[in-house]
Amino acid sequence: xxxxxxxxxxxxxxxxxxxxxxxxxxxxxxxxxxxxxxxxxxxxxxxxxxxxxxxxxxxxxxxxxxxxxxxxxxxxxxxxxxxxxxxxxxxxxxxxxxxxxxxxxxxxxxxxxxxxxxxxxxxxxxxxxxxxxxxxxxxxxxxxxxxxxxxxxxxxxxxxxxxxxxxxxxxxxxxxxxxxxxxxxxxxxxxxxxxxxxxxxxxxxxxxxxxxxxxxxxxxxxxxxxxxxxxxxxxxxxxxxxxxxxxxxxxxxxxxxxxxxxxxxxxxxxxxxxxxxxxxxxxxxxxxxxxxxxxxxxxxxxxxxxxxxxxxxxxxxxxxxxxxxxxxxxxxxxxxxxxxxxxxxxxxxxxxxxxxxxxxxxxxxxxxxxxxxxxxxxxxxxxxxxxxxxxxx
Amino acid sequence: xxxxxxxxxxxxxxxxxxxxxxxxxxxxxxxxxxxxxxxxxxxxxxxxxxxxxxxxxxxxxxxxxxxxxxxxxxxxxxxxxxxxxxxxxxxxxxxxxxxxxxxxxxxxxxxxxxxxxxxxxxxxxxxxxxxxxxxxxxxxxxxxxxxxxxxxxxxxxxxxxxxxxxxxxxxxxxxxxxxxxxxxxxxxxxxxxxxxxxxxxxxxxxxxxxxxxxxxxxxxxxxxxxxxxxxxxxxxxxxxxxxxxxxxxxxxxxxxxxx
Numbered sequence: 184x185x186x187x188x189x190x191x192x193x194x195x196x197x198x199x200x201x202x203x204x205x206x207x208x209x210x211x212x213x214x215x216x217x218x219x220x221x222x223x224x225x226x227x228x229x230x231x232x233x234x235x236x237x238x239x240x241x242x243x244x245x246x247x248x249x250x251x252x253x254x255x256x257x258x259x260x261x262x263x264x265x266x267x268x269x270x271x272x273x274x275x276x277x278x279x280x281x282x283x284x285x286x287x288x289x290x291x292x293x294x295x296x297x298x299x300x301x302x303x304x305x306x307x308x309x310x311x312x313x314x315x316x317x318x319x320x321x322x323x324x325x326x327x328x329x330x331x332x333x334x335x336x337x338x339x340x341x342x343x344x345x346x347x348x349x350x351x352x353x354x355x356x357x358x359x360x361x362x363x364x365x366x367x368x369x370x371x372x373x374x375x376x377x378x379x380x381x382x383x384x385x386x387x388x389x390x391x392x393x394x395x396x397x398x399x400x401x402x403x404x405x406x407x408x409x410x411x412x413x414x415x416x417x418x419x420x421x422x423x424x425x426x427x428x429x430x431x432x433x434x435x436x437x438x439x440x441x442x443x444x445x446x447x448x449x450x451x452x453x454x455x456x457x458x459x460x461x462x463x464x465x466x467x468x469x470x471x472x473x474x475x476x477x478x479x480x481x482x483x484x485x486x487x488x489x490x491x492x493x494x495x496x497x498x499x500x501x502x503x504x505x506x507x508x509x510x511x512x513x514x515x516x517x518x519x520x521x522x523x524x525x526x527x528x529x530x531x532x533x534x535x536x537x538x539x540x541x542x543x544x545x546x547x548x549x550x551x552x553x554x555x556x557x558x559x560x561x562x563x564x565x566x567x568x569x570x571x572x573x574x575x576x
Numbered sequence: 577x578x579x580x581x582x583x584x585x586x587x588x589x590x591x592x593x594x595x596x597x598x599x600x601x602x603x604x605x606x607x608x609x610x611x612x613x614x615x616x617x618x619x620x621x622x623x624x625x626x627x628x629x630x631x632x633x634x635x636x637x638x639x640x641x642x643x644x645x646x647x648x649x650x651x652x653x654x655x656x657x658x659x660x661x662x663x664x665x666x667x668x669x670x671x672x673x674x675x676x677x678x679x680x681x682x683x684x685x686x687x688x689x690x691x692x693x694x695x696x697x698x699x700x701x702x703x704x705x706x707x708x709x710x711x712x713x714x715x716x717x718x719x720x721x722x723x724x725x726x727x728x729x730x731x732x733x734x735x736x737x738x739x740x741x742x743x744x745x746x747x748x749x750x751x752x753x754x755x756x757x758x759x760x761x762x763x764x765x766x767x768x769x770x771x772x773x774x775x776x777x778x779x780x781x782x783x784x785x786x787x788x789x790x791x792x793x794x795x796x797x798x799x800x801x802x803x804x805x806x807x808x809x810x811x812x813x814x815x816x817x818x819x820x821x822x823x824x825x826x827x828x829x830x831x832x833x834x835x
Contacts, residue, residue, distance in 0.1 A: 407703075414700050417689040424649055424683055426675035426704035426751060 217405070218398045224484070225397070229390040244503045252382035257494040258389030259451045264474040264490035265396055265483065266443025271472070272481040272547075273404060274436035275416030277337040280324075280344020281471055284441040286463035287320050288313035288448020290351055290358065293458040298366035299359065306370035310392075310449050317445025318438040325437035329430055332419070344468050352460040363459030367452045377453075385454055392450065393487065396443060400483050403439070412436055466526070470497075473529050477536055478543055485545025492544075497525055600627035601663070602755050602786050603648065608657035608667075610640075610647045617643040619810035620657065625755065630777070630787045632797040632818065634831055635807035641790040642684045644807070645757045648788070649681035650674040661755070676704050680753025684760055686744040690733030694724055697732050697743055701750030710750070717746040720776060738769040745776070755786045762793045774800055794831040798822040806831070 235241060236250040245253070263285060270278045291313040295304040304312075328339050351358045358364060369377040370388065377384045403409050411432045414422035423429050452458045470493070478489015501521040508517040521528075536543070603625040610618040618640045625631045633641045646652045648659055650671035659667045666674060671681075689697050698717060702710035718725040721742045727735060732743060741761055748756055758777065762770040770793065778800050781787050791797035798804055798818040806814035806827060814821065821827050 410700065411703065413692065413696075414689060414703075417691055418687050420651060420683065421687040421689060422700070423671040424651060424675065424681045424687075425700050425747065426672045427700075428670070428672045430670075 217401045221397045221401060222394060225390060225394040229387070233386075244499060248380075248382060250499075251386045253495060253499050255382055255385040255389045255454065256451075256498065257491050258386075258393055259447045259454075260471065260474060260494045261393055261487045261490045262396060262447035262450070263444055263471045264478065264486045265393075265400060266440045266447070267471050268475050268480065268483065268486045269400065269403070269412075269443070270436050270440035271475055272486065273409065273416065274412040274433060276433065276436060277333065277340070278437075278440070278468075279337050279341040279465075279472065280347070280468055281340075281440070281444060282463045282465070282467035283324075283344045283347035284317040284321060284444035285448045285451070285467065286347050286351060286460075287317045287441075288445030289452040289458045289462070290364070290448075291316045291445065292449040292452040293364040293367050294357070296368040296453075297364050299364045303368065306368065306449075306453055307372075310446060313449035314442040314445040317448065318442035321437040321439075321441025322434050324441075325434045329433055341465075341468075344465060348460040348463045351463075358460075361460065363457050363461075365457045367456045367458060369456060370453050379456075389450065392446065396446070397483055397487065404483065408432065408435060469526075470529070473533060476543060477532065479545040479547060480543055482543070482545055482547035485543055485547065489544055493529075501525060501528075601625070602627050602629075602661070603788065604658075604660040605644070605648070606658045606660065608644070608647055608654045608659060610643050610652055610654045612643075612652075617810055618647065618654070621807075621810070621812055623805050623812060623815070625786060625788050627786055628781070628784070629803065630781050630789060630801045632789045632791055632794075632801040632804045633807055634791060634794040634797060634804055634821075634827075636792075636831070638809070639807040640810040641807055642759055643810075645681060645759050645788070645790055646683075649679050649683075649757055651681070651683075672704075675751050675753075678752075678754035679757065680748035680751045680755070681757040682744040682748040682759060682761065686740050688732040688735075688740055688743050688747065690731065692732055693729050694732060694735070694743060695728045697747050698724070698750050701747030704751055709752070713750050713752060717749050720749070720779065721746050738765050738773070741765060741769075741773060742776070745773075745780075749780065749785070753785060755788065756780065758787060758789045760790055760792060762791060762796060770796060794827070795822070 232254055233247060233251060236245070236247055241250070244250075263281070266284075267278065267281045270276050270281070292306075292309050294300045295302050295309050295312065296306065324340065324343050328336055331339060352360055354360075370384075371377070372384070375384050377388075411422065411427040414425065414427055415429055415432055419429055422432075451462075455462075471490070474490040474493045475486050477493060478487070479485030504521045505517075505519070508519075511517075540546075601624055603623075605621050605623045608618055608621040609616065621640070621644055623631070623633075623644075633644060635641055643652065647654050648661075650666070650669050650673070654667050657667070658665050661674070661677060661679060664677075666677065669677070689700060692700070695714075698714055699710060702713055705713065718728075723739055724742055724746055727739065732740065735743060741763075745756075745758065745761060748758075761773050761777065765773065774796055777787060777789065781800075789797055789801060798821055801818040804816065804818050804821045805812050806821065814824070814827065816824070
């Protein structure tokens with residue numbers, strides 16, 4: 184693998200990279216060792232976050248334990264956004280029903296390990312089982328929609344996203360309908376206790392899962408498959424006439440996106456210990472899509488940071504805002520329930536983004552380039568670092 | 577036949593040598609009929625292309641030239657008839673397999689990846705090749721099109737029309753096709769560029785690639801082709817050497833702009 188990358192990198196150097204693209208030693212190093220940079224980055228983030236929340240103003244919102252709990256929950260959405268980014272950002276297939284796969288992962292675990300189902304399969308292998316079952320459904324959704332693109336595909340996926348929670352809602356015998364499945368098992372790992380009062384194990388587990396998924400996705404993005412997704416996103420016919428098997432390539436995008444959501448579903452079910460159809464409504468699909476767009480479609484780190492930020496704002500800061508304004512008796516603002524206006528705020532944020540920074544907060548190099556072609560026209564001289572090195576295989 | 581070409585794609589060169597040059601049929605269409613839904617675009621096309629030739633398809637709008645190329649490269653499948661590539665019936669093969677089998681297609685309207693760089697476009701063209709082969713082919717294409725080397729980091733969409741056409745041809749060449757299908761390479765180009773593109777086509781052919789060329793610019797096409805087919809409403813109405821077609825009264829009147 185690394186040999187191939189090496190070859191291609193040399194190919195790029197001989198092929199046209201002859202223009203002095205001086206990368207700084209550090210960014211050059213991390214460009215070559217992407218997995219390592221993800222590990223280092225995530226390790227720093229995972230260590231720093233619990234410390235930051237001890238400082239004001241964050242310490243004023245919540246105690247550390249509650250923060251860590253929120254971070255673990257945020258990780259679920261980071262995973263979801265990373266998975267949706269494969270489908271929408273890399274392959275260019277607009278999926279508006281992505282929460283369906285989240286639901287399938289969650290219910291898989293609820294069937295596999297809860298008092299209600301009577302099964303008690305261990306959590307860790309169930310993570311993979313949930314991912315695989317979600318991937319299967321990803322292919323089932325993908326296969327009949329292969330000919331569809333853009334808005335037509337969006338409508339079908341929207342329908343799928345509506346149907347799945349409805350099925351879980353109405354199959355009362357096996358899902359307990361509106362009551363949801365309760366008593367879903369928490370993970371077990373030796374002496375470590377995963378409990379509602381101790382968020383640290385969940386927090387660490389989530390950090391590890393996100394790290395692994397990010398490494399996997401970076402590798403994928405730079406692989407042959409990643410390039411064929413890119414080609415399909417640009418022009419499907421041209422991709423086919425360059426030798427890309429568009430059928431399997433699109434199905435793999437659906438399958439891989441879905442499996443990440445399945446992962447997230449299993450984790451979420453085990454953390455909340457309850458699985459309920461209302462957890463997977465359209466708002467969830469929409470939120471994840473908004474996270475991907477706000478973060479910077481196509482950029483893995485950007486999407487992760489975007490999802491994390493949006494989740495924290497939504498689930499922690501908005502809630503605290505009411506209390507904050509109440510305490511200081513701010514007129515008008517103290518009467519507003521900000522959580523209720525969450526989607527209005529999303530909407531505003533999205534509109535502002537599209538006007539001011541359509542490429543997202545942390546765009547991929549490619550999107551920045553295509554949206555600002557006039558301003559940085561002589562891209563051939565700018566050091567493009569990671570990404571161009573990556574696509575040159 | 578001692579060597580069984582089990583993996584015909586990788587042994588296409590060897591397989592070709594077996595049959596010897598000259599008589600080697602690279603492509604043969606037999607009674608090909610292609611439909612878009614209910615509308616019949618091809619009403620029974622018969623044509624053949626031999627190794628090393630440049631063959632051109634000429635004809636007016638809607639004659640079926642582009643559809644013929646798309647049928648050959650697997651982007652559409654014929655409802656009736658056969659497409660034989662190196663003796664093998666490939667009518668039902670999907671496009672991506674035909675690329676591996678040795679058919680390169682620079683489609684109508686160029687269809688370059690406008691948001692990928694020139695280099696990335698070319699690399700996509702070499703999608704089916706190994707990295708080492710790709711590196712080699714990249715060098716070959718860049719030598720053929722020095723303009724592309726200059727613009728290697730630029731987005732495909734920012735190229736001029738002529739450069740985009742070079743990129744489209746270069747990209748198709750990156751798959752090392754045995755047969756290259758070119759659809760209207762001169763469309764929308766300034767006369768001086770048209771001449772340049774045609775010179776390059778001749779050069780590609782001289783380097784050993786068989787070419788099936790669709791052109792509205794019939795005079796230019798016939799000037800570099802060995803043979804030509806005249807298409808009208810989905811049928812071949814004339815097939816002859818390029819020289820004789822260029823001299824043919826009817827052809828001159830209908831397609832070469834003479835009254």
